[in-house]
Amino acid sequence: MDMQFHNPTTANPAPVIAPHCSGAAAGQWRQPGTVLDARCQLVALDHGGCDSSGPWSGVHAFTLADEGARTVEVIDCAGCKVHLVGHSCGGDVALHADVERANRFANLVLNKPSAFQLLKEMGARGIAALAEMLASKTAEGMITGDYSGAAISFVDYWGGRAWTALRLSLQAVLTR
Structure with missing residues (x-):
């Protein structure tokens, strides 16, 4: 279930898509979402393993692309450039979305992304x-x-x- 916590008063507000960290859910963005002004609408998504999305199906090895699919889908549905804010594992999802939809962002904000793949470098x-x-x-x-x-x-x-x-x-x- 997508959770939207802030209802802007302007027409066609810019989406602020916020993937959460592992061990959390979309609710982690409830308080930070209260500071958005009327030009933005918070879209916080529950990712795999949360109550609303259920466990991974096991159809294949779970990947970052699987975790980021919902975020990419929301970006694709937006009629404008979006703001993307990711925390920890949500930062990894945001980085993945940046690679998949590089020209769709007004802003990209990463808070402590756990980009383990960068350790090799x-x-x-x-x-x-x-x-x-x-x-x-x-x-x-x-x-x-x-x-x-x-x-x-x-x-x-x-x-x-x-x-x-x-x-x-x-x-x-x-x-x-």
Whole structure:
């Protein structure tokens, strides 16, 4: 389900498309969306794994193109140039959309994009960091279907031992 939080008063407002970070949902943009003026309309999308979009079908290996398909679709439907704002994994989606629809943006804003693919270009330190992530329990769990172990590893990789501090309901969402 696409969530639109800001109803502008001008005709044909410019869309501000906002892909969210992993472990979140479109609601992460509710508060930031309140600062938009009447010339813009926030379009926050739920990506794969959220309640409204459901889990990945498994029809093939999940890719960034799969994650970004909804964002590209909204861009294609817009009758004007759009503003694209992405956070973390949403930043990766935004970068993908920029490659797919480069001439469709008025602005592109990235907040802490987790563009792991760029680590290869950073030389030895970047390659070592990428190898650490790929060899992690997160990658293993995603491949083997141990989604609980993958979620725990992912959260703890970025936030110390933060998994145990999360509400059980949030743990369930992240695992799904």
